[in-house]
Amino acid sequence: MTTTRRRGRSRRLGAVIVIAVAVVCAGSGCTVIPVTGPITLNEAGSGDPLSKPFHRMIAFPPDKTWNEEQTIRGLQAAMAAYADDPTVLPRYLTQEARAKWSASGPVTVVDDAYEVVPPTDREETGPVAKITVKGRWVARIKEDDSYAPTAGPWEDSFELVKAEGGGYLVNRLPNGLLLTNSDVTRAYRATNLYYLNGNSPNTLVVDRVRLRLKPTETYAQTILQRLLKSPTSALQGAVTTSFPADTKVESIRSGEDRVVINLSGPLDTLDLSAEDSLRAQIRYSLNKNEIAKGRVIEIQVNGESYSIDRPDSDDDWLDATSDAAYYISKGAVHYMSKDGPAGSVPGPAGQEREGFHGFALSKDGGYVAAQTSTGISVAALTQSGRWQEVIQGTLTAPTWHRDGSLWTYDQTNAALLRYDPLSGKGPQRISAPKLTGLDVTRLRIARDGVRVAVTTGQNTVQIGALTGGAAGMMLGNFQALTSTEEGNKILDVAWEDDEHLLVLVEGQAGQVLNEINVGDGEIVGVPLKEPLASVAAVNDRVLAETKAKKDKTSQIMELSQDRQTWNPKIESGASTPLFPLG
Template sequence: MTRARRLGVRLAVAAAVACAGSGCAVIPVGGPSIVNDAGGGDPLSKPFQRMIATPPQPTWDAEQVVRGLQAAMAAYDDDPATLPLYLTPEARAAWKPTGTVTVIDDAFQVTYADDREADAGEERKVSIKARQIATIGDDDAYVPSPGPAPEKDFTLVKTDKGYRVDKLPDGLLLTSSDVARAYRGTNLYYLNGVSQDRLVVDRVWLRVRPTESFARTIVERLLKEPSAGLRGAVTTGFPPGTKVDSVRVGEEDRVVISLSGPLYLTKPDALMAQLKLSLNKNGMAIGRTIEVQVNGEPFASADRDLDQGWTDNGGNTPFYTDREGALHVLTDDGSGVTVPGAAGQPNPGFRYFALAKQTSGLVAAMTSTGISITTLTQEGRWQQVIQGDPDKLTPPTWHRDGSLWTYDRKNGVVLRYDPQSGRGPERVAAPKLQGLDVTQLRIARDGVRVAVMTGRNTVQVGALTGGAAGYMLANFHLLTTVEVGGEILDIAWGDGEHVLVLVKSKAGQSLREINVGDGETVQLPLKDKLTYLAALGERILAAADTDKGTQILELNQDHQSWTARLEATRPLFPLS
């Protein structure tokens, strides 16, 4: 599926106006000129439009100067020399371009504190009013923050060369079109923290630079820490001190990455998987062998058939259903048969089944006295492992390490049970969840990210940090919320990058697929009234109340329509 972009960014193209009788080009006030740059045919580059800022003119009024300053901010990374021309010497010394980038709507307004034009040496107060779209942090994370932005206040001084800005907020103020023009949403891949057998995606927004290929930009960013949402939860195959010397296309269509540093200390497999996925998922080096050289000597290579087990979600895995308290598995002919053992025996008191990794053969269910587990074998018998009021425990969820998790709402704690040790359940620290009404807790298949529903109207996403030293749920940020009068019916992880959120509002139901990295949201079509969700990569299932009773529907490959599969109460996949 091609995921549509939600960000609503539009590419604005400023037209040059010819000077009468002189043949020169005058750049329109309030917008820099734009030069198309397709990367010179470099297969490791991304096309982009380079900004050329305009210096302030003596005849410009205060609004024109502020708009010109904002346009110079959009060009600042490519042309840092023009923006200081808008500032007084004092402002030039005080202003800092670093820090959070504020992204506002293209249609911002410039307002005045008063209508009187300033005389020479006098000040004039000007503000930018706009709808804020997002922020881009120092960690390159794109954080949606829709709503009115705090006014940005500027103090201008009238000089003999026209207005100059004497006071302004630190940081860059960019429009959504500026970001669309100069940034690219980019997936980086890091290793999950404990087992280091799987890659975890970290979505960041990187500036396209005219002086280097985008492939090099990706590799250099990959050598740094992940964004704040994954810090303490993931690791990397690159030792500290690794540097990028060059990224180029070599002989036989090979991408050659030249590094320097202590890479002889690391195992190459994970490192090569990080590079291969980070480049290929962003349109770089697709179909090419990647070769890494260290200090000029061959180090490792990753061919076109790099093992996808690093991110594979098990797309051919059959799905399971709950019917009258018995677990069924879908057969090749499209019907469902009961699984072996106790889990396949009807028991109306059992609900919210959850499957561990397929190789473990473990299944959990909510009962009238807590949570029990069994094996999918003829000898399997239910064993209660977590005791509690089922109305005060969230539905069970499995970690890929084989442990079972739930949130105890009565005591306000996260519980983890490890079947291998047989001890427990143990409490897991989650300080950011203290005092919240946690109604769902879902661990992603990457074993790192966690989605939490609070009440019936908010979803947050965090990460499991700490690893072998002791898990902790941390790094939470808001993913989505619904308006007053609406409620969230169910959530499910599709992969480690997307959460499905089923919402009921006054207008009806909606099904949202949300990228946890930058908030990109795709609205999926609905026909029947849905109740429960399950997903595995591109496969999306839902239970629906239809005129034929409760049925399991599957979203077709075009993601435009649904097909009824069989009658059942609730669908589920392993680790869903």
């Protein structure tokens, strides 16, 4: 798979004639037809689709000459076609199975090369012995459209009976759809939806889903229809929306340089803040998926103009954290320019000091925090600033929230702590019931101020979310992101942007640096030149500290824009590269 953010291709297609191509799947009762979906043409007749091309699966009913394996494979093809044509699949089922089976529930995704094991115990009449289907599990697409990668062997069983006139019917079928990885690649698209930050409504938070493309509507319609629904379980209680309940998408039309979206529902046309946020949700949900990019988006309510979004509109809805880089030398915080060292920061934080480690910078670079043997200390990056211990105990390395608060986990008392430097009060305890009893070793808040990466032990990463708002904030919604094999160790994690986490792992075979999309688990490996001690990132900039060797000290390296090579930035005496937040 490829990440749209950096490696995707923009699709701008003209008018497409739908051509049926008969590709018969031998023995499995299916044919594949390329479909682009409805296309809206402007008055001049030139095409400007708001959709993505895909192939539609057309399934055949069971044939009386088929054996058990052919019947099962035909059934699976009918499942792949079920969303577009639900009439074929029931023809594979007995009356009893039709009465019990439901397509609802998570979609099981398996590798294409699944195996149908023939029965070993046949009967002349009545049910045939169980048919076992085996394969490798790829993922599960949940009912909220979230995509959860899985691994390991998959197995399920089906019961067939002989049909009148020949062939077989399925007498027992597990609920839900079974799709192959190719089915999902063909008919689904990884899609970024944008909701409002529950604690900071003037910023957006991305929610990644897998949406099934439909021949009856454009991809733009599919995106906006899903945007009107609740976010996935990963962000429930952490984000909100500007769309009132009962809002509907009436139509979407496109022209040479304009997309017109007509909504209906209880929208307050006089609420300017709601207009701004609704426009932002639509803009990013379309443009970040390469739909309508570079064109004016006109939003109408009941056919009347409501809001205009222009391509050159101010882009302040996503976090614009500075990419100013810092590093540590002998316990002192230093600036780093594009070319290398640029001097130490003002005040005590820029002075050499022993016993400080685990440094972290606040959003605007105004404060630095560090671990000591007794707790966490904070200093302002000013001439008058001074180091002050603000939290005591056995703690994880500090991490800053975009609101200016400092967070850590008290490993002795199993408590998540939040400290506000401006409050003048001690640390506040934040509810995190799912962390109770776990060996929490790291805590990293994403720059969106919502998602939180937590490592437990030496080899597991989970992603949670801050929910409940200021009045009842808690850390929950945990989902597993990645685990390493026993004997391996996670050396560092760093947020690259609001979607991607860098995870540095070391094992007997060496080190691996992976960029993982926290929304769907998509992994892109980053090649390494030499062993690393730590990483830091913001957007497309990635810095790393190399491991010190006997013949030389550690140095700071920067990953090239093509993500293939590492270039030295500071040759020696430098450690712990830093960016604000993350």
